[in-house]
Amino acid sequence: MDFAARTTAARRRGLIAAAILALAIAPAIPLLIAALRGSSDYSLWSDVFIKALLASLSLATGVAVVSLGLGLPLGLLAALYGPRRRPILLVAQALPLLLPSFLLAIGWRHLPAVGLPKGLFPPSGFGGAALVMGLQAAPLPLLATWAACRNLTASQIDAARLHGGERIVLTRAAMACAPVAIVAALLAGILSLSDPGAAQVFRCPSAAMEIRTSFAALGDRVLAARQCLVMAGLALLLTAPVLLVGLPHLAAAVLARQTRPVVPYRHRLLGGAGQAGLVALLLVAVGLPALGLCLPAIERPMFARAAKTVLDTAPATLAYTLGAAAVAVSLATVLALLTMHSLRLRLAVLAALMVLLALPPALGAIGVVHAATVAPPWLDWLTRSRLTVAVVLGLRLLPVAAVAMMRAVGSLSPSWSDAASLCGVPKRRFLYRVTIPVLMPTILIGLLLVAVLAAADVTTTQLLYPPGRASLPLAVLTIMANSPEGLVASLSLLYLLGVVLLMLVATMLSAWLLRKWKTS
Amino acid sequence: MENVVTRLLQCRDLLFRFGEQPVLDGAALDVEAGESLALLGKSGSGKSTLLRIIAGLEVPERGEVVIDGNIATSGARLLIPPHHRGVAMVFQDLALWPNLSVAENIRLGLSGLRLSRRECDERIEDVLRLCEIDDLARRRPASLSGGQQQRVALARALAMRPELLLLDEPLGGLDLLTKVSVLGQLARLRHELGFAVVLVTHDSVEVQGLCDSLAVLEGGRIVERGRLEDVVANPVSELGRAFVATMLQM
Numbered sequence: 001m002d003f004a005a006r007t008t009a010a011r012r013r014g015l016i017a018a019a020i021l022a023l024a025i026a027p028a029i030p031l032l033i034a035a036l037r038g039s040s041d042y043s044l045w046s047d048v049f050i051k052a053l054l055a056s057l058s059l060a061t062g063v064a065v066v067s068l069g070l071g072l073p074l075g076l077l078a079a080l081y082g083p084r085r086r087p088i089l090l091v092a093q094a095l096p097l098l099l100p101s102f103l104l105a106i107g108w109r110h111l112p113a114v115g116l117p118k119g120l121f122p123p124s125g126f127g128g129a130a131l132v133m134g135l136q137a138a139p140l141p142l143l144a145t146w147a148a149c150r151n152l153t154a155s156q157i158d159a160a161r162l163h164g165g166e167r168i169v170l171t172r173a174a175m176a177c178a179p180v181a182i183v184a185a186l187l188a189g190i191l192s193l194s195d196p197g198a199a200q201v202f203r204c205p206s207a208a209m210e211i212r213t214s215f216a217a218l219g220d221r222v223l224a225a226r227q228c229l230v231m232a233g234l235a236l237l238l239t240a241p242v243l244l245v246g247l248p249h250l251a252a253a254v255l256a257r258q259t260r261p262v263v264p265y266r267h268r269l270l271g272g273a274g275q276a277g278l279v280a281l282l283l284v285a286v287g288l289p290a291l292g293l294c295l296p297a298i299e300r301p302m303f304a305r306a307a308k309t310v311l312d313t314a315p316a317t318l319a320y321t322l323g324a325a326a327v328a329v330s331l332a333t334v335l336a337l338l339t340m341h342s343l344r345l346r347l348a349v350l351a352a353l354m355v356l357l358a359l360p361p362a363l364g365a366i367g368v369v370h371a372a373t374v375a376p377p378w379l380d381w382l383t384r385s386r387l388t389v390a391v392v393l394g395l396r397l398l399p400v401a402a403v404a405m406m407r408a409v410g411s412l413s414p415s416w417s418d419a420a421s422l423c424g425v426p427k428r429r430f431l432y433r434v435t436i437p438v439l440m441p442t443i444l445i446g447l448l449l450v451a452v453l454a455a456a457d458v459t460t461t462q463l464l465y466p467p468g469r470a471s472l473p474l475a476v477l478t479i480m481a482n483s484p485e486g487l488v489a490s491l492s493l494l495y496l497l498g499v500v501l502l503m504l505v506a507t508m509l510s511a512w513l514l515r516k517w518k519t520s
Numbered sequence: 521m522e523n524v525v526t527r528l529l530q531c532r533d534l535l536f537r538f539g540e541q542p543v544l545d546g547a548a549l550d551v552e553a554g555e556s557l558a559l560l561g562k563s564g565s566g567k568s569t570l571l572r573i574i575a576g577l578e579v580p581e582r583g584e585v586v587i588d589g590n591i592a593t594s595g596a597r598l599l600i601p602p603h604h605r606g607v608a609m610v611f612q613d614l615a616l617w618p619n620l621s622v623a624e625n626i627r628l629g630l631s632g633l634r635l636s637r638r639e640c641d642e643r644i645e646d647v648l649r650l651c652e653i654d655d656l657a658r659r660r661p662a663s664l665s666g667g668q669q670q671r672v673a674l675a676r677a678l679a680m681r682p683e684l685l686l687l688d689e690p691l692g693g694l695d696l697l698t699k700v701s702v703l704g705q706l707a708r709l710r711h712e713l714g715f716a717v718v719l720v721t722h723d724s725v726e727v728q729g730l731c732d733s734l735a736v737l738e739g740g741r742i743v744e745r746g747r748l749e750d751v752v753a754n755p756v757s758e759l760g761r762a763f764v765a766t767m768l769q770m
Binding site for chain 2: 004006413415416418419420421422423424425426429430433434437438
């Protein structure tokens with residue numbers, strides 16, 4: 001391909017990437033129009049909304065601080081002194097991120113039944129929400145720190161070790177990884193702005209809850225749209241400086257490929273501390289709430305009724321989650337392949353993805369609800385069906401799948417495609433025979449991640465689901481207030497077990513695929 | 521005129537820049553049919569870039585690449601695509617496709633030639649036997665040793681039946697014994713099949729084991745070019761002198 005053709009192809013790739021990103025934001029456009037043109041009976045800047053907004057900001061700060069305080073040191077210890085093989089403990093750290101925050105909050109709320117000190121339990125109000133959401137978000141800076149640390153070369157770490165021992169290693173690695181950890185923690189805080197789950201359970205006011213109230217209780221879609229735009233503006237305002245300063249660090253940590261990464265060093269004390277920390281975090285973030293869920297479920301078991309609810313909601317849950325996973329992962333794969341040749345395009349797309357991720361999930365969902373009210377009935381299959389929920393969830397979670405796919409595509413050797421073009425292997429054939437199979441482990445993980453996160457995103461589902469087609473987490477959230485504790489706990493427990501099982505299957509499947517290449 | 525026609529490869533006045541920095545600036549290189557040329561140069565001097573331009577994987581800003589009398593690249597225009605140049609390449613990292621077995625690697629490599637299934641099978645069988653890896657046909661690259669992987673990469677390249685084989689430091693990671701064994705095999709195959717070789721290397725063992733001529737790339741152009749014994753007898757460039765000194769010490 002000559003120079004002019006390459007330039008044209010690069011432009012075309014940029015345009016297609018921009019079109020995919022535009023598609024991801026498209027559901028919010030009707031909301032923007034409604035917010036600007038419509039009229040509302042209520043004032044946008046009411047005392048309640050301002051208070052809720054301030055509470056959400058405080059909560060986001062708390063989440064960022066808690067998650068950074070836990071994630072940075074544990075990520076460092078895991079990368080520098082963790083187990084060399086079978087990093088199952090590290091993979092398991094992703095579990096809290098995959099669960100809806102309200103589920104964990106329900107578990108925490110039930111903990112006094114175990115006989116724990118009454119002054120501390122149950123956590124409630126702002127403190128409870130910050131604790132639960134901070135613990136839930138801690139894996140984000142933890143895994144980001146781990147990835148950043150793995151991007152240091154083994155020789156850099158060896159040199160630091162020779163100069164001053166483990167103290168210097170830890171100091172240098174912390175300095176190198178801190179920017180990435182801070183960016184990840186801030187993103188976690190920004191993401192918590194849009195999550196009404198734990199705040200709702202602990203009766204802590206939040207802007208996300210206010211939006212839901214305006215939409216569902218007051219029935220004022222224009223007010224909800226405007227509140228949603230305020231939240232989106234706030235998220236953008238907070239994300240912009242974070243990305244401006246931290247994007248190169250984040251890109252290096254998330255997308256770079258280190259050919260000789262750090263090999264964990266055998267150090268009994270620090271290795272033990274790291275392992276103990278990871279176990280403790282997992283126990284506190286997931287184990288304790290799971291225990292809280294178990295007790296009422298054991299004391300007043302209602303598994304038969306819970307199983308019926310699971311079966312009733314299974315078709316809708318599967319349609320939403322699998323549909324969302326298919327939409328997000330296929331678009332993410334295209335996006336990753338489009339950006340693989342250009343660093344500049346990769347950075348721009350990563351920045352856009354982070355912004356998309358930070359936007360409130362209600363933005364797209366309320367936008368689609370607005371579109372549905374003005375669209376002709378023959379478009380109902382697109383605006384009021386299970387497909388709608390799946391597509392909106394898929395577009396909402398595109399950033400998660402895209403980052404995973406971009407990292408995987410970054411690990412493909414450029415000389416593989418050079419060798420193919422030298423041999424004249426048709427591009428499509430190379431894609432099906434080499435590129436897609438090599439990406440398959442990440443595609444599997446991506447499908448699972450998006451499916452589980454889509455299930456956990458109750459905001460979008462609640463706003464869009466067709467009557468009688470609630471998903472399982474939504475059914476739990478709906479019956480939470482006026483159903484027996486035993487039923488809520490049994491349902492939550494079944495959901496938790498399902499997520500753990502899915503995680504195990506996907507991890508084992510992708511590990512099997514990788515092992516098959518290495519040993520056969 | 522006759523001389524021009526018998527030359528397998530001619531590179532003329534190549535200019536290639538990374539950003540503003542010229543990597544090749546007026547580089548010219550000729551390779552005769554059946555010749556085995558070692559290309560020396562400091563790190564970052566543009567050796568790999570020159571190989572990629574010859575293969576058609578990069579285009580220069582200026583200059584020409586003529587292969588077997590046909591203009592393959594002219595300025596920024598690629599007139600003959602990489603797979604129609606009669607050129608094969610073994611990459612520094614070998615570029616074996618990890619999810620495919622050895623035989624599948626070679627088969628996919630042949631897919632641009634539009635051969636029948638039977639012809640494909642025959643070529644794969646031949647090349648596996650030639651490279652003495654017929655027992656590895658069903659294995660995947662990650663399960664092979666470094667030397668075996670080199671032979672697989674070589675087999676995939678030779679299955680194309682190239683007239684010119686480009687080797688971009690492919691033996692760098694091998695121990696001395698394996699390297700000598702692979703070099704011996706390469707030299708035998710070259711005599712049997714008659715292809716020309718351009719080998720990018722820093723290693724005098726590789727040069728002595730395979731090459732009969734030598735070129736030095738410095739400052740973006742070829743500053744020294746001749747038969748190996750002539751260069752050893754009278755090195756002109758700084759790098760050539762250093763290389764000969766190292767060779768003579770061995």
